[in-house]
Amino acid sequence: MTxxxxxxxxxxxxxxxxxxxxxINALYSxxxxxxxxxxxxxxxxxxxxxxxxxxxxxxxxxxQDLAIDIAFDAEAGTLSIRDRGIGxxxxxxxxxxxxxxxxxxxxxxESLSGDQRKDARLIGQxxxxxxxxxxxxxxxxxxxxxxxxxxxxxxxxxSDGQGEYRIEAVERPEQGTEITLxxxxxxxxxxxVWQLKRIIHHYSNHLAFPIRLHKPAAxxxxxxxxxxxxxxxxxxxxxxxxxxxxxxxxxxVDEDEYRDFYSSLTGDPEAPLSWAHHHVEGSQxxxxxxxxxxxxxxxxxxxxxxxxxxxLYIERVFIMDAAEQVVPRYLRxxxxxxxSADLPLNISRELLxxxxxxxxxxxxxxxxxxxxxxxxxxxxGEPWQKFLEAFGSVLKEGVIEDFEQRERIAGLLRFASTAExxxxxxxxxxxxxxxxxxxxxxxxxTADNLQVARTSPHLEVFAKHGIExxxxxxxxxxxxxxxxxxxxxxxxxxxxxxxxxxxxxTEPNAEALALAGRIKKALGERVGNVQPGRRLTESPACVVAxxxxxxxxxARMMRQAGQDVPETRPNLEINPDHALLGLMARVDDDSRFAxxxxxxLDQALLAEGGELADPAAxxxxxxxxxxxxxxxxxxxxxxxAAS
Ligand code: ADP
Numbered sequence: 001m002t003x004x005x006x007x008x009x010x011x012x013x014x015x016x017x018x019x020x021x022x023x024i025n026a027l028y029s030x031x032x033x034x035x036x037x038x039x040x041x042x043x044x045x046x047x048x049x050x051x052x053x054x055x056x057x058x059x060x061x062x063x064q065d066l067a068i069d070i071a072f073d074a075e076a077g078t079l080s081i082r083d084r085g086i087g088x089x090x091x092x093x094x095x096x097x098x099x100x101x102x103x104x105x106x107x108x109x110e111s112l113s114g115d116q117r118k119d120a121r122l123i124g125q126x127x128x129x130x131x132x133x134x135x136x137x138x139x140x141x142x143x144x145x146x147x148x149x150x151x152x153x154x155x156x157x158x159s160d161g162q163g164e165y166r167i168e169a170v171e172r173p174e175q176g177t178e179i180t181l182x183x184x185x186x187x188x189x190x191x192x193v194w195q196l197k198r199i200i201h202h203y204s205n206h207l208a209f210p211i212r213l214h215k216p217a218a219x220x221x222x223x224x225x226x227x228x229x230x231x232x233x234x235x236x237x238x239x240x241x242x243x244x245x246x247x248x249x250x251x252x253v254d255e256d257e258y259r260d261f262y263s264s265l266t267g268d269p270e271a272p273l274s275w276a277h278h279h280v281e282g283s284q285x286x287x288x289x290x291x292x293x294x295x296x297x298x299x300x301x302x303x304x305x306x307x308x309x310x311x312l313y314i315e316r317v318f319i320m321d322a323a324e325q326v327v328p329r330y331l332r333x334x335x336x337x338x339x340s341a342d343l344p345l346n347i348s349r350e351l352l353x354x355x356x357x358x359x360x361x362x363x364x365x366x367x368x369x370x371x372x373x374x375x376x377x378x379x380x381g382e383p384w385q386k387f388l389e390a391f392g393s394v395l396k397e398g399v400i401e402d403f404e405q406r407e408r409i410a411g412l413l414r415f416a417s418t419a420e421x422x423x424x425x426x427x428x429x430x431x432x433x434x435x436x437x438x439x440x441x442x443x444x445x446t447a448d449n450l451q452v453a454r455t456s457p458h459l460e461v462f463a464k465h466g467i468e469x470x471x472x473x474x475x476x477x478x479x480x481x482x483x484x485x486x487x488x489x490x491x492x493x494x495x496x497x498x499x500x501x502x503x504x505x506t507e508p509n510a511e512a513l514a515l516a517g518r519i520k521k522a523l524g525e526r527v528g529n530v531q532p533g534r535r536l537t538e539s540p541a542c543v544v545a546x547x548x549x550x551x552x553x554x555a556r557m558m559r560q561a562g563q564d565v566p567e568t569r570p571n572l573e574i575n576p577d578h579a580l581l582g583l584m585a586r587v588d589d590d591s592r593f594a595x596x597x598x599x600x601l602d603q604a605l606l607a608e609g610g611e612l613a614d615p616a617a618x619x620x621x622x623x624x625x626x627x628x629x630x631x632x633x634x635x636x637x638x639x640x641a642a643s
Pocket of ligand 1: 096177
């Protein structure tokens with residue numbers, strides 16, 4: 001709708017409206033991030049100008065002395081942020097500030113569900129973007145002009161964030177964008193030099209452009225005791241340290257500077273676990289600053305394609321977030337900066353693949369990251385525990401994805417084990433050290449969870465022999481052992497697969513074989529083969545997979561993931577020494593024997609954490625037995641007194 005000539009009132013996208021309401025509530029206690037967001041937009045716009053100036057003749061010279069200026073008027077309650085960056089034309093303003101096509105904001109909206117809405121810390125990790133201005137502002141005015149267009153093509157956008165915005169054409173001699181906030185009365189405490197400097201230091205100290213704070217005359221008056229400040233121009237102070245930290249020699253940067261830089265780079269309120277800073281010289285030169293965070297963003301496991309962590313610069317001009325060609329997926333938790341003067345400026349994700357420099361960078365990222373993790377493992381203690389908890393599962397993907405580094409990554413993994421209780425974990429090297437003299441394999445058991453694993457019947461014979469078994473309960477572990485057939489020459493072997501030979505030479509006797517044959521006959525198609533074996537000491541039976549068959553757990557996971565997995569018939573290993581089987585051998589009635597055999601099979605499946613095809617039938621059988629046993633006892637008190 002056009003009111004006056006050139007002034008148009010438009011409605012926000014409905015999504016924007018919804019977002020604004022959510023945003024203001026969710027971020028109320030985190031209000032200061034609005035300044036981080038506006039400053040980082042100003043910095044992005046300045047980066048973009050520099051970048052476009054490399055190829056656009058019209059922008060030549062306009063990319064000099066770029067800076068961001070902040071001014072405020074405490075009395076009027078206004079705060080403005082001005083950049084000399086790329087700016088926007090009318091269509092871009094409508095597209096960028098009136099719809100929610102922008103990815104950062106969309107992700108934010110999508111992530112706001114249930115409890116997360118209350119968790120301001122999580123939300124603070126997102127780039128929530130321009131709209132965060134409305135957390136503190138009752139009205140926002142954006143005046144902007146695209147740097148390569150004429151002064152007449154300026155645009156002004158005004159909104160109170162309530163559903164509509166006004167847009168009009170204005171003349172604007174300066175390139176770039178000025179955003180003016182009319183701050184709500186309850187947030188006007190932010191409008192002091194001290195507060196603004198504090199917030200800028202906290203979030204934006206290392207922004208690559210100078211941030212200049214214009215002190216209003218009134219504040220100067222206070223500072224100088226109210227004497228000769230009258231009539232003074234606003235004084236300007238450079239607030240941040242815009243010399244990109246990663247370009248400085250390592251010896252000149254102290255620990256606090258690294259920590260501050262990390263916090264302004266990531267918005268993570270926690271300090272990083274460690275970091276690595278290198279300047280690689282030679283024919284392919286680049287700088288690399290990598291951080292190992294101490295906790296995981298909550299969507300890291302799901303978002304395997306997330307690549308926000310490591311930023312790629314060409315001589316301090318931000319180019320893009322590093323893609324998989326630079327940081328492998330299994331290191332997607334790493335944060336940092338890579339800067340190289342030798343990257344081609346017209347680089348695209350497709351071109352990345354063929355660049356030998358990027359191959360070198362990637363190899364360095366992998367090496368330096370694994371160095372950091374190894375060092376952390378050596379030092380042990382709480383930081384190492386934190387790492388394992390946050391990123392242990394992600395690192396496992398490396399064993400599957402990175403053939404070259406397989407053994408090195410495998411050495412960094414830690415697993416629960418029968419020789420560790422509670423939260424104790426063991427690595428493969430330590431496992432090998434603890435192996436028995438004649439032990440050749442690294443034994444493991446996969447299960448849905450630690451509880452099922454610890455009580456698995458498969459462990460009985462290992463406990464008897466005092467052999468340690470790794471307990472793998474991460475979803476990814478089945479894939480992991482599928483790719484890691486051996487470690488340092490020792491084969492990894494499942495306790496639940498194939499023939500088990502722990503040096504016991506006794507062959508099964510004829511009765512045991514006959515009993516197994518009878519069970520197979522009774523269960524028919526429901527089982528593969530039935531064999532007497534040596535795995536069990538306390539349970540009557542367990543399910544055993546063939547050496548090259550999908551394990552039941554893997555089959556279950558694949559089905560849950562919607563894949564078509566052919567039904568396999570479980571093989572049953574029975575324990576002929578078990579009292580139940582001893583008694584079964586004496587049951588003559590075939591149909592009664594078949595009922596008992598069904599129970600034995602179902603119990604073995606349940607002990608694996610598996611599901612029964614017909615749980616109701618299992619319950620019926622157990623109840624029938626209970627009734628029979630109780631009935632027997634109650635009607636023959638002598639028998640129960642004797643027992
Ligand atoms: P994001 O920064 O995540 O893309 P924002 O909501 O912060 O989302 O901004 C939306 C878009 O508006 C930006 O992508 C950018 O194109 C544009 N924009 C915001 N601030 C500026 C600015 N100061 N100068 C030029 N463009 C800007």
